[in-house]
Amino acid sequence: MASEDWIAVDWGTSHMRLWHLRGSDVLAKVHSADGMGGLTRDGFEPALKKLIAELPQEPQGDVLRVFACGMAGSRQGWAEAPYATAPCTPPSAAEAVRAPVRDGKLLVHILPGVKQTSPADVMRGEETQVAGFLALNKDFDGIICLPGTHTKWVQVSAGEIVSFRTYLTGEMFALLSEQSVLRHSVNEDGWENDAFLAAVSHAMGRPAGVASDLFALRAESLLDNLDPAVARSRLSGLLIGMELAAARPYWLGQNIAVLGARGIANAYCGALQAQGVPVTLADAERMTLEGLKAARASLQEIVT
Amino acid sequence: MASEDWIAVDWGTSHMRLWHLRGSDVLAKVHSADGMGGLTRDGFEPALKKLIAELPQEPQGDVLRVFACGMAGSRQGWAEAPYATAPCTPPSAAEAVRAPVRDGKLLVHILPGVKQTSPADVMRGEETQVAGFLALNKDFDGIICLPGTHTKWVQVSAGEIVSFRTYLTGEMFALLSEQSVLRHSVNEDGWENDAFLAAVSHAMGRPAGVASDLFALRAESLLDNLDPAVARSRLSGLLIGMELAAARPYWLGQNIAVLGARGIANAYCGALQAQGVPVTLADAERMTLEGLKAARASLQEIVT
Numbered sequence: 001m002a003s004e005d006w007i008a009v010d011w012g013t014s015h016m017r018l019w020h021l022r023g024s025d026v027l028a029k030v031h032s033a034d035g036m037g038g039l040t041r042d043g044f045e046p047a048l049k050k051l052i053a054e055l056p057q058e059p060q061g062d063v064l065r066v067f068a069c070g071m072a073g074s075r076q077g078w079a080e081a082p083y084a085t086a087p088c089t090p091p092s093a094a095e096a097v098r099a100p101v102r103d104g105k106l107l108v109h110i111l112p113g114v115k116q117t118s119p120a121d122v123m124r125g126e127e128t129q130v131a132g133f134l135a136l137n138k139d140f141d142g143i144i145c146l147p148g149t150h151t152k153w154v155q156v157s158a159g160e161i162v163s164f165r166t167y168l169t170g171e172m173f174a175l176l177s178e179q180s181v182l183r184h185s186v187n188e189d190g191w192e193n194d195a196f197l198a199a200v201s202h203a204m205g206r207p208a209g210v211a212s213d214l215f216a217l218r219a220e221s222l223l224d225n226l227d228p229a230v231a232r233s234r235l236s237g238l239l240i241g242m243e244l245a246a247a248r249p250y251w252l253g254q255n256i257a258v259l260g261a262r263g264i265a266n267a268y269c270g271a272l273q274a275q276g277v278p279v280t281l282a283d284a285e286r287m288t289l290e291g292l293k294a295a296r297a298s299l300q301e302i303v304t
Numbered sequence: 305m306a307s308e309d310w311i312a313v314d315w316g317t318s319h320m321r322l323w324h325l326r327g328s329d330v331l332a333k334v335h336s337a338d339g340m341g342g343l344t345r346d347g348f349e350p351a352l353k354k355l356i357a358e359l360p361q362e363p364q365g366d367v368l369r370v371f372a373c374g375m376a377g378s379r380q381g382w383a384e385a386p387y388a389t390a391p392c393t394p395p396s397a398a399e400a401v402r403a404p405v406r407d408g409k410l411l412v413h414i415l416p417g418v419k420q421t422s423p424a425d426v427m428r429g430e431e432t433q434v435a436g437f438l439a440l441n442k443d444f445d446g447i448i449c450l451p452g453t454h455t456k457w458v459q460v461s462a463g464e465i466v467s468f469r470t471y472l473t474g475e476m477f478a479l480l481s482e483q484s485v486l487r488h489s490v491n492e493d494g495w496e497n498d499a500f501l502a503a504v505s506h507a508m509g510r511p512a513g514v515a516s517d518l519f520a521l522r523a524e525s526l527l528d529n530l531d532p533a534v535a536r537s538r539l540s541g542l543l544i545g546m547e548l549a550a551a552r553p554y555w556l557g558q559n560i561a562v563l564g565a566r567g568i569a570n571a572y573c574g575a576l577q578a579q580g581v582p583v584t585l586a587d588a589e590r591m592t593l594e595g596l597k598a599a600r601a602s603l604q605e606i607v608t
Binding site: 166168171175206212218 | 379387419420421423424425426454469470471472473475476479480483484485486510511512513514515516518519520522523524526527528543546547549550551
C-alpha cells in the first residue's frame with residue numbers, strides 16, 4: 001500500500017482541492033468550485049470523479065483510496081463524520097467514516113472535525129492542518145493560530161488538541177470591507193503596514209471602541225480624504241487587534257505557529273511580532289496535505 | 305407665512321418620508337423608496353414632485369416651501385449642504401442651502417449635517433432629530449442616544465451639540481444576522497429579553513471577546529440546537545454591550561434620552577436601564593418632524 005496511487009481532498013464550503021499522490025509523492029494538484037455549500041448529498045461522488053478525471057494521469061490500481069477532510073464530513077455533507085471531542089489527538093483513519101459510493105473502485109475516508117463543549121466551539125479541516133504540522137514538528141508544544149474566515153487559536157500539548165477558540169474576524173472583515181458603508185472608503189488590495197500595526201495596537205488597548213473606530217474610517221474618508229489603502233489596513237488592524245486582546249491568554253509568553261495563506265498569515269505574524277512574540281510561519285495548504293498523508297499512514301498501521 | 309402649506313422631508317439613503325403641513329398641522333404623510341442612494345442629481349426634483357403628487361390634497365399657495373434633512377444634502381445628493389462643525393447648535397434655516405429647481409413654484413431648503421474634527425465623525429439627519437427633541441425639551445442637558453444602522457451618542461449642553469460618536473453596531477448586526485455564517489443560527493424576528501440582557505452584561509465585561517462569542521452562537525447551534533430566537537437576542541446583546549462598554553463616558557451618571565424606532569430603541573433602553581441608568585424614550589420620526597418645524601420657524605425669524 002505504501003507506494004500505491006491515492007487521492008487527498010480538502011473539501012471546503014466553497015471549494016475543493018485535490019491531490020493525486022503515489023505513496024508520499026505528489027503527482028498533480030487540481031481544484032474546483034464544487035464546495036459542500038453547492039452540493040446535495042448525491043452530488044459529492046460525481047464532483048469527486050469529475051475532478052479526478054481532470055488529472056493529467058489516470059490514478060493506477062484496482063482500488064482508489066481517497067482521504068478527505070473538511071465540510072464533506074458535516075451534517076449537510078457527503079457523510080456525517082461526528083466530531084471528536086477535545087482534548088483529543090487530531091482524528092486519524094480509525095475515526096474516519098466511509099462515504100457511500102456507487103463506483104466500487106473508490107474507497108472514500110472522511111475525517112471528522114473536533115468539537116469543544118465549553119465554551120462551545122467546532123472545527124472541520126483545521127484539525128487536519130494541526131495534524132500535518134505535528135507530523136512535521138513532532139515535539140511541538142504551544143499555540144497554533146490558523147487565520148482565515150473563522151480564525152482558530154488551538155492549544156496543543158503532548159500531541160493533543162487541548163482547547164481552542166474561534167473568532168469571526170475574517171468574515172467580519174469581508175462583510176465590512178465589501179458590503180458595509182466602509183466599502184466606499186477602502187480599496188481592494190492596498191496595504192500600509194504601519195497603519196495596520198498602529199490600528200492593532202490601538203484596538204488592543206481599547207477593544208470595546210472598535211465599532212466607533214470603524215465608523216471613524218468613513219468619517220475621515222469624507223472629511224479628510226483618507227487614503228483607501230490606509231483605511232483598509234486600519235480596518236484589518238482594528239479587527240485583528242480586538243482578537244489579539246481577547247486571545248492574549250493563548251499567545252502571551254507562548255510558542256506560536258501561524259498556519260495560513262500568505263497574505264493573512266503575514267498580517268497575523270506582523271501583529272504578533274509587534275507584541276514581542278516569536279512566531280513560526282507555515283503554509284496552510286501544505287499542512288492540510290501533510291495531515292491527510294498522516295491520516296493515510298495511520299490507516300496503514302491499522303491494516304498492517 | 306405661519307399658516308401656509310409646506311412640505312417636510314426626511315431624505316435618507318434608502319428612503320424618503322414626506323409630510324404635508326399647514327402651519328404646524330400635519331395634513332398627510334407619504335413615503336417612497338426614492339432614497340439618495342438610488343438617485344442621480346437630476347432625479348431629486350422628479351422624486352419629490354412624484355411623492356407630492358401622491359398626497360391626498362394638493363398643497364395650496366403660489367409658492368411651496370420644502371424643508372429637507374438627511375442625505376439629500378450630501379456630496380452625492382441634490383445639493384451639498386456643508387457640515388456645520390461641533391460644538392454648534394443644530395443647523396437652522398440660516399445654514400440651509402437652496403436646491404436648484406426647474407419648477408419655479410418650489411423653494412427647497414436643505415439642512416446641513418454636523419461634523420466633528422477629532423475624533424472624525426459626521427451626522428446627516430440626526431442633528432434634525434436633536435433639534436426636534438430640544439424644541440420640545442428646551443432645557444435638556446445630557447446625552448441623546450440615536451440607535452440605528454449607525455448609532456450616535458450626542459452630548460448636548462446649553463442647546464448645543466458639544467460632541468458625538470458613531471458606532472457601526474446596527475450595520476454589523478444586519479450583516480452578521482443576514483449574511484454571515486450566523487444567518488443559519490438566528491431567526492428573523494424572535495426576541496428573548498433575558499438572553500439579550502445577559503449578553504449585554506457579558507460583552508460589557510469582556511468586549512474584546514465578542515468575535516469569539518459570536519462564533520460560539522454558531523457552535524452552540526450545531527452542537528446544542530440553540531434556540532434561534534435566543535441566538536438572535538444574544539447576537540444583538542453582544543454588539544450593544546460592546547458599544548455600551550465603549551460609550552460608558554457618555555452615559556455613566558448622565559441624563560439620557562433615546563430617540564429611535566420602537567424595536568431598537570426599546571432594546572437600548574432595556575440595556576441602559578439594566579445598568580441603572582434612567583432613560584427617556586422619544587420617537588425618532590416625530591423628532592425629525594419637530595426638527596423640520598423648528599427649522600421652518602427659524603426661517604420665519606429671518607424673514608420677519
